[in-house]
Amino acid sequence: xxxxxxxxxxxxxxxxxxxxxxxxxxxxxxxxxxxxxxxxxxxxxxxxxxxxxxxxxxxxxxxxxxxxxxxxxxxxxxxxxxxxxxxxxxxxxxxxxxxxxxxxxxxxxxxxxxxxxxxxxxxxxxxxxxxxxxxxxxxxxxxxxxxxxxxxxxxxxxxxxxxxxxxxxxxxxxxxxxxxxxxxxxxxxxxxxxxx
Numbered sequence: 001x002x003x004x005x006x007x008x009x010x011x012x013x014x015x016x017x018x019x020x021x022x023x024x025x026x027x028x029x030x031x032x033x034x035x036x037x038x039x040x041x042x043x044x045x046x047x048x049x050x051x052x053x054x055x056x057x058x059x060x061x062x063x064x065x066x067x068x069x070x071x072x073x074x075x076x077x078x079x080x081x082x083x084x085x086x087x088x089x090x091x092x093x094x095x096x097x098x099x100x101x102x103x104x105x106x107x108x109x110x111x112x113x114x115x116x117x118x119x120x121x122x123x124x125x126x127x128x129x130x131x132x133x134x135x136x137x138x139x140x141x142x143x144x145x146x147x148x149x150x151x152x153x154x155x156x157x158x159x160x161x162x163x164x165x166x167x168x169x170x171x172x173x174x175x176x177x178x179x180x181x182x183x184x185x186x187x188x189x190x191x192x193x194x195x196x
Contacts, residue, residue: 023165029060045071056091056161066145066156080134085168095157099150111136
């Protein structure tokens with residue numbers, strides 16, 4: 001009986017660890033747990049590079065610069081469970097702005113409900129937190145370097161760093177059950193075996 005209970009306790013903790021795993025799991029410039037001088041996992045139509053001159057944490061960030069041919073997007077896809085709530089944290093800042101205003105923003109996300117367009121309005125590092133629910137098993141995060149009217153302007157720049165995508169914690173509302181047939185044995189000065 002003790003072995004069965006120990007097995008279930010181990011399974012419970014493994015489940016918690018897996019549930020809390022950061023779904024932004026590519027080794028790249030914006031990963032806080034496995035930062036690398038790359039843009040692995042990020043794609044889009046903007047010119048996307050790893051940058052070591054301006055970062056929020058670690059040694060790198062990702063810089064996205066608009067092109068003259070409507071290249072103004074930065075995308076990240078991740079695997080999700082439909083119906084699961086997620087907390088997405090992204091540090092971002094505006095860089096060089098050629099257009100006036102360029103109006104960079106988090107916009108046009110797909111596969112997630114609860115999201116609304118969020119401007120990147122500061123030239124200082126700012127944390128943006130999104131509480132969303134997956135409506136697809138492969139949602140997309142998207143960042144724009146500039147707005148639609150400036151889509152053919154090259155040089156509008158944004159930086160992102162320190163990205164995490166975590167399942168929202170679900171509170172445990174169930175009270176523990178009272179053990180029945182509780183027995184003690186091998187009672188020592190500092191130890192006791194308990195079974196039920």
